[in-house]
Amino acid sequence: MERTWPLTGRDDELRRVAASIRPGASGVVVAGPAGVGKTRLAREALTKLAGTGVTVVWGHGSTAARQMPLGAFAGLLDVPAGYTAETIGRALDQLAVRRPLVLAVDDAHLLDEHSAIVLHRTVVRRLAPVLVTLRTREPVPDIVTALWKDDHLPRLDLSPLDEAETTGLVARVLGGPVDSASAHRLWTLTQGSPLFLRHLLAAEVSAGRFTPASGIWRWTSQPMISPELADLIEHEIGRLAPGVRDVVDLVALAEPVAVSTVSMLATPSALEEAEERGLVRTDGLVARLAHPLYGEVRRTVMGALRARRLRGQVAVTLPAAPDPIPRAVLTLDSDLPADPALFLEAAEAATRLFDLPLAERLARAAAGTGAPVARLVHAAALSWLSRGDEAEAILRDLAETAPSTEFRAMAQVHRTGNLLWTMARPEEARQALDAAEASGALPVHVAAMSLAVAAAAGDLSPLLDRGPQLLHEDLPDDLARILVASAVSAAAALTGRRDLLDEAAVVGGLTADRVPTVIPGFGLADLQVLGHRLDGTPARGDDQARRMRAASADLPGPARLMGLVVAGHAALAGGRVVEALALLREAWAGLADSGHEFRFRCRTLLATALAQAGNAAEAAPLLTGILMGQHPAYRFLAPEDLLALAWGAAAEGSTTESLDRAVAAAEVARESGAPAFEVLAWQTAVQLGDATSALPRLMALAQLGPRARVACAHARAWADADGERLLEAAEDWARLGDLVAAGDAAAQAADAYRHQGRQGSALSASALAVKLAARSGANTPALAIAVRPLPLTAREREIVELAARGLPNKDIAERLTVSVRTVEGHLYRAGLKLGVSERTALKDVLGLE
Structure with a gap:
């Protein structure tokens, strides 16, 4: 990979070094560990002298040159052999005649005595500015050390990049x-x-x-460590005596390792030597490698048999409680006999930590005996890793062959979840659930899964009838609790029941000091964020999302991506579009080509954020995916898909289509008994310009929650073209936490003032809209009108924008369900008003990129 490596993160240091070698300055010593970029920094500073007439003499210390007098300057200074004083004097004379000069010496810790003296006297006599680099943790000639200890030169310690x-x-x-x-x-x-x-x-x-x-x-x-990198690191590690090698290898395989364990398996003196050499570091209790790449290299060169033996030696010293994972992982990769009970306990612990790849590996080892419990844990991990076919094979077999009715019923409950969420086969999921119910066993688990399936389908009646009761029952385990809490959260979110939403969060384990201990907890968190978003309390959802992301931030597998989606949803709920885009784009990069069901959530949320940012081109393929179909477990979120399409059409300039989509979302929400979603849909219609259609329903729903009240006030103000009340709505939206809506209300206030001829008020409102948009990152139709008002009717502006985006007249006519002649007429009149005769000039008029 031939790529240019810029000098990043060293701006302050570069300015300081460059200033230290200007004519009249004394110079600087740049110190730091190997590989930190000392030489690169020095070279960058010296390039700034190009064209100034200053000569650069660049000496290099090295192990080989150290054996020769003035070896650092070999080939640079023409000094014949002779007495030491005479030789040094001639070297200084030759430097003096080259002035103006900068003397640069790289790796000064490796200088021979004569070169070090020349360097020191150049500084003391102020013959030239001096730029010195040296490596820390290495012995340095005393005369070089004196350069900064005696205050001849300042020392700049270069730290690794953060x-x-x-x-x-x-x-x-x-x-x-x-x-x-x-x-x-x-x-x-x-x-x-x-x-x-x-x-x-x-x-x-x-x-x-x-x-x-x-x-x-x-x-x-x-x-995979390349040979070149391995050589660099092995050179830094140096030769290892057998005892020290044992210490380094033990720590490389099992860090952090107790100091007592390392001392017992190696020797205390070997551990002390490894610490003195900077190969390991300890806090007195545990030992770790001084650099992670030491471990990568040692594990690469270590033989498999030696590695297995050493892991086994460490494993037997570790307790199985309270954390069985370290002992289980070392045992699994060692020469010790398999321990299925330990592997199962560790797999369950890894699941609680959301580390699914590790959980699957441990559970697979535990299931080698055929134990039904281990096989069930293994199937769950496979399902959550989107390996649904493998999970289904195990679960189907357990449902037929497990030794008890209860266990067969549990296998059918897990099958239901795997078939619906992971494999998107709702009919078969229903059959599995029916089989579990027919067994008569595990009635609470079956009821909990029934609620979850009903929630996925958007069937709210059983959720509201049975859900609150189940919330207050003594639920048997984490699975039952998360299923009930998630189902009730969905119902509470859609119907605006904040009290029920909060109860469900507690039952599901999503509180100020806890997060759920099973992977479906991310689904619960997403539903909680949705509930607070629809209610108008997005800050509450933000707190929950932040905790879930923190719990999964450093994990492999889907947990981290799900945490990003939930956090992106929370940012979108708060109108922080730029933040949402960063989180959701990263999640989409990992989910887009996966089989994970959360990709459907990510797709809708990312499409919405992109559209609200005005990025129609990037949103387009995501919106096409939404039109092609939804996941059967997310049917209850159909209004949100329609709202994503509404914002997408708005970003493309199609106001008519965007309003049609928003109204359709409101109608779907109303028909499915989801008034909270209906409020958001009508609010979107108001932001897109239609308060008249939205106002009657928003008035009817105004008491549903904070969002409903502000949305109703916003609609009234926009219907009345009341600039003052629109600014009040903008303040209310900002206080509530919806920055995009706040910006749109301020933009609409500017438009209202402008039509009333109040240009000063319009400019103030427009400035507020721009300020709010800068905070949110949104670029909406309302903002475009406020920032760039044009003497056009709404229909003319819509057609002009579609034309500016490259749509032919025929396509515009089809999209707006009007005739081509009507489109031509609007474009003709708009051109007269704008003074534009060329279609290509419309993009500049509208400020489109």
Whole structure:
């Protein structure tokens, strides 16, 4: 991978070094660990001297040159052999005649005595500014150390790049945004070393393991250390005596490892030597490698038999409680006998931590004995990893062969979830649920799954009849609790029952100090965010989403992506479009080509955010996907799909279609008994310009919650073209937490004032709309009208915008269900009003990109 590596994150240091080597300055010592970019920084600073007439003499310390007097300047200074004083004097004389000069010395910790003296005297005599680099944690000649200890030169200690700087550097090198988890892994492995980062990234990109998906670069597998990087790291590690090698390898395989364990399995003196050499670090209790890449290299070169033996030695020292995972993982990869009971306990613990790849691996090992419980845990992990066919094979067999009626019923309950959510086969899911119910066993689990299936279909009656009662029953386990809580949350969200929404959150384990312990908890969190979004309390949902994302941020598998979707939904609910786009784009990069059902949620939310940002082109393929069909488990969210299509049409300039979609969403919500969704749909219609149609229903629903009350006030003000009340609505929306609606209300106030001839008030309202849009990142039709008012009717502006976006007259006519002649007439009159005769000029008039 031949890519240009910019100097990122070093702006302040570069300015300081460049200032230190200007004529008249004394110079600077740049110190830091290997690979931190000292030489690169020095070279960048020296390039700023180009064209100034200053000569640069660049000396290099090295192990080989250290054996020769003035070895650092070999080939640079013509000094014959002779007495030491005479030789040094001649070297200084030759430097003096080259002035104006900058003396640069790289790796000054490796200087021979003569070169070090020349460097020191150049500084003391102020012959020239001096730029010195040296490596920390290495012995340095005393005369070089004296440069900063005796205050001859300032010392600049260069630290590794932090995570944000690393992410920015990688994005600049790759030419596009980087998935946050991938960037975090890169930073964690390289510890911010630009040298290690360059080698690791180059190898991973070249091997096709670091690739772009949906415009975002992602690391899709474990790293393979290239020979070049391995050589660099092995050189830094150095030769390892047998005892020290044992310490490093033990820690590489099992870190963090108790100091007592390492001392017992190796020797205390070997551990002390490894710490002194900077190979491991300890806090007195546990030992870790000093650099993560040390472990990658040692695990690569270590023999399989040695690795298995060492893992087994560590495993037997670890307790199985309270955390069985470390012992189970080491045992599984060691030469110890299999321990199915330990593997099962650890698989359940990994599931509670949302680490599904690890849970599946451990559960598979536990299920090797054929134990039904282990097979059930394995099937659940497979299902949540979108491996539905494999899960179905296990669950179908358990439903037929399990030793008890209760266990067969539980297998059918799990089949129902796998068939509906993972495999999108609702009819078969219904059959599995019927079979579970017919068994007469596990009535609470069956009732809980029945509620979840009803919620997915949008059948709210049984949810409201049976759900509140089940919430107050003594539910037997996490599965029953999450199913009931999710189903009731869906009903509460759609009907505006905030009290029921809050009760469901508590039962599901989503509280201020807890998060759910099973993967369906992300679905519960999404429904809670939806409920608070529809109610008009988005900050509550934001808190819940933040906790779920924090619980899954560093995990492999789908949990992290689901956390991103929930967090993106919360940002969208608060009108923070830019934030929502960052989260949802990253989630989509991982979900788009997966079989995971959360991709349907991500698709709708991302399409909405893109459309609200005015990015019609990027939203278009997502909107096409929505039109092609929805997941059967998300039928109750049909109004949200229609609202995404409404915003998409608005972003394309089709006001008529956008309003039709919003009204259709309101009608679907009303027919399905979802008044809270109906409020959001009518609010969207108001934002898109139609208060007249929305006002009657918003008046009828005004007492449903905070959103309904503000939406009704907004509709009244817009219907009356009352600028003052529209500004009040903008304030109410901002206070409630919907920045997009706030910006639209302010923009509509500007339009109302302008039509009343109140230009000063219009300019103030427009400025407020622009300010709110800057906070949200939205670019809506209302804002476009406020920022760029034109002497056109609403229909003329719509047709002009569609034409400016490249639609032929025939396509415009079909989209608006009017004749081609009508379109031509509107375009002709609009051209006269705007003073435009060419179709291509319309885009500039409208300010379209």
